[in-house]
Amino acid sequence: MVEPAMWEIIGLTVRLAAFTTVALLVLGTPLAWWLARTNAWYKEIVGALVALPIVLPPTVLGFYLLVAMSPTSPLTQILGGRGLAFSFEGLVVGSVIYSLPFVVNPIRNAFEAIGTRPLEVAATLRASPLDTFFTVAVPLASPGFLTGAVLGFAHTIGEFGVVLMIGGSIPGETKVLSIAIFDYVETLQWDKAHLLSAGMLVFSFLVIFLMMLIEKRLGGRLAR
């Protein structure tokens, strides 16, 4: 029932989400830490920029990304490469920006919830700031990391507007699930659209349900 073309779509979508999530955790963690701890006056400006994709129409974000990624754009010239538009790498970059708030905000909130006390305790016990970060801050913020990773992954899976603008619909390269559903509907292949949509529905429910379970368990363990 699920034909090879569909598996390719699903595989590509999962790969995109996985790459994006890893990249987001690597980039988002220091950003979240900085946002949680700094007293810089421009802190909330950065915070607002990070949160912007929540309210910005995906097509607007996609449009600017398309302009920036075109082969002739100044950015591409500076990077000295081919334009990232209509490529898998381009999709990863776009997804990272698009899903940034869904990863950074939960982690930032988790860092803020720790407060300064455990960090001070660690310092008085001879732990350097980096040591404290990995042995105290990250474990205590683990529910935030989990929430962030799950949200980032799921949000990337469901992404449509940005992908449409910068990815097009190249099979095996940029044709992800949401685009495929759209194509199937356009070409009146309703049964296939049904199949993928129902799959997404179940997937989304499981993601949210799992997240709530995990948060409940971790939250109970770390309560003081």
Add this chain to the structure above:
Amino acid sequence: MITARFAAALGSFRLDAGFEIPGSGVTALFGPSGCGKTTVLRCMAGLARLADGYLAINGEVWQDGRTFTPPHRRPIGYVFQEASLFPHMSVRDNLLYGFKRAKADRPAVAFDDVVDLLGIGRLFDRPPMLLSGGERQRVAIGRALLSQPRLLLMDEPLSALDRFSKDDILPYLERLHGALSIPVVYVSHDITEVERLADTLVLMKDGKVQAAGPLQDVLADPALPLARMPQAATVFAARVETVDAAYGLTEVTVPGGRLLVPGDLGARGTTRRVRVLASDVSLGRQAPVDTTILNALPAVILAGEATTDHQMTVFLALGADGQGARLLARISRKSWDTLGFAPGDAVVARVKGMALTDQASPAPAPA
């Protein structure tokens, strides 16, 4: 020797506190809430940094001008008001956190000793969440000690506990005092804790140091408010001389006199701490005859001051020559006037009751 000075304007509050205290024993930073004592302690730990600060511990400068050793490079232990155990670690891992990181130094504080001293061995595998308040604070104290501190800082470690847990922990703190040579700076607003634990007292008010010195001297200083408190008391280091088993009394020497204290206080030469409330001391011109009060000590009046309209606080020095320890007496103004007391007079101080500070309740007076 510990030399500290911290100054800053913190909003409308002006902190300007400087003191010099011995590099051993327990020093209490004592004062009302909001007097800046916790800020001073945080500065000593390096958790707060005031631009205008100086701190040297036994010759090692931790802060001076642009010199500032960050907290994780200071060999300190810090006990916070709340135990603040790491909730994601077991009791054992909490204890080992600082111990492992201090490995570079020679472990002067052995793991098993601390565990025994604080009685926390049976808590090892429990998550901190399942401990009582008193147990948590004991683990926190152990955790701080195991980081091999050369200075132990304690910020009102008992104030978040109920009466029961406090009584549970105080004996452990006293044992620490006896067992370890680490200097301790102890912030408190509870004078009974201070009388029990401290050797040196730094009295703070409104961000300033009012007085700093040996506990006995500061408690009985006429220039300071402590002697005017309703519960004013003096504290002596008492050395055990002889135990009279037949009468159940121990004779101890205090600077400038001898006292009989009920009970067996231990071997000859043991030092115990005796606390005498000002209201338990009465004065006479002559040695008492026909009285059940056993303790009558020659003393010299240093000063007398009206504490209320009808009550006097008398500052005394023990010994016929007035060279001994300070003692406070709370008497009526009528007695003061009737007997015609004046500074310089030789008197006999009758001590109706006294308490060993390491006993939960005051011992009845030997009468």
